[in-house]
Amino acid sequence: MKPMGAFPREFVAQSGALTIGGRPADGWAVEAGDTPMFVYDIEIVAARIARFRAAMPAIDLHYAIKANPHADLLAAIAPLVDGLDVASSGELAKAMIVKPAASISFAGPGKRDDELVAAITAGATLNVESEGEATRAFAIGDRLGHTPRMAVRVNPDIELRGSGMRMGGRASPFGVDAVRAAALVKAILAAGADWRGFHIYAGSQALDAGAIIETQAATIALAARLAEEASVAPPLVNLGGGFGVPYFAGDAALDVERVGDALAEALASRPAILGKTRFAIELGRWLVAEAGVYLTRVIDIKQSQGETFVVVDGGLNHQLAASGNFGTVVRRNYPIAVAARMGHAPTETVSVVGPLCTPLDRLGDKVALPPVHVGDLIAIFMAGAYGASASPTAFLGHPPASEIVTGI
Ligand SMILES: Cc1ncc(COP(=O)(O)O)c(C=O)c1O
Missing domain, CATH: 2.40.37.10 (Lyase, Ornithine Decarboxylase; Chain A, domain 1)
Known part of the structure; x- marks a missing residue:
């Protein structure tokens, strides 16, 4: 057995x-x-969202629709969250049925030109994954006569300890390395884009509250350092997510209240350059x-x-x-x-x-x-x-x- x-x-x-x-x-x-x-069962999703809101300080909650993009589920979740994160133009189209484009962000390496066109035309935020993608987005924005909304996705020099899927702290196809992120922010601002801030995603499926707390603190510090380097305050810092769920024998559920308490403290003492910044967490599996x-x-x-x-x-x-x-x-x-x-x-x-x-x-x-x-x-x-x-x-x-x- x-x-x-x-x-x-x-x-x-x-x-x-x-x-x-x-x-x-x-x-x-x-x-x-x-x-x-x-x-x-949408009641279960609503209960998770309520628990998140009660546990966390006043930050935004985004749903990463890759976890489950079923149309009826999306329609039910959309009013309960502040934003949707999508990873393709197909997901963008689904998200736009239930949420205004201004609250949708589009992450993922390898966005095709037609996907950039769709996002820029709609006014969704591109989580820009490379300098090359930014250049293509500017050219498309010029051609369309639309100002692209862009956040810089940073490949953080930190990893989410114990996560089932690490997406930081190493060479990565996701985001630009932290050492080049400030230069990209300056380039985006110089080109006249609507800069929305940073997207910093370090990993997924973590059950250890201590690891998430540590990563969030390091992410806030990284965002502050990059903002100082670029000499500009980010309107939004998306702190990633990575809240895991207990699939297997011996897994203990994540202590979300502990994460929330620590995040409240970290935000209360955040560096001055982030004083007016909004923060968001984007979650998929933990919600659904x-x-x-x-x-x-x-x-x-x-x-x-x-x-x-x-x-x-x-x-x-x-x-x-x-x-x-x-x-x-x-x-x-x-x-x-x-x-x-x-x-x-x-x-x-x-x-x-x-x-x-x-x-x-x-x-x-x-x-x-x-x-x-x-x-x-x-x-x-x-x-x-x-x-x-x-x-x-x-x-x-x-x-x-x-x-x-x-x-x-
Ligand atoms: C950028 C990004 N956001 C959100 C998620 C959702 O992760 P999860 O369902 O584990 O919360 C992922 C998962 O890979 C991701 O890469």
């Missing part, structure tokens, strides 16, 4: 039939017409991961060499991350349940596998579950972020999973 992660707090005390947004999982499957499917449940139905149960395989109708083509193939070094089990038997004692050790012809398609590896039968619904939690949109949905030609948002 191998351990699995803990159920998110909204589900942990449930017993009997799993309910999502107050409705039994079976009911959602009937509504969707078929499985597999994702259900996203725990709000999503992937429901998949048991098609077959088979034995092989003493092991039991529960074969379900969904797999890594919809929920790549749960199979351990989306950026994790060691495969570990997401929390999994038999939807009809929440809270029942485990009676057997099984591996939950999808229908794809690859040994990678394993959603649960030797997990302990209560009795499970053909036709049962299996629930895989922590499915609200980097699920449907971060999985190889075309692989092997199975139909896409349905996605339903509840609580709106």
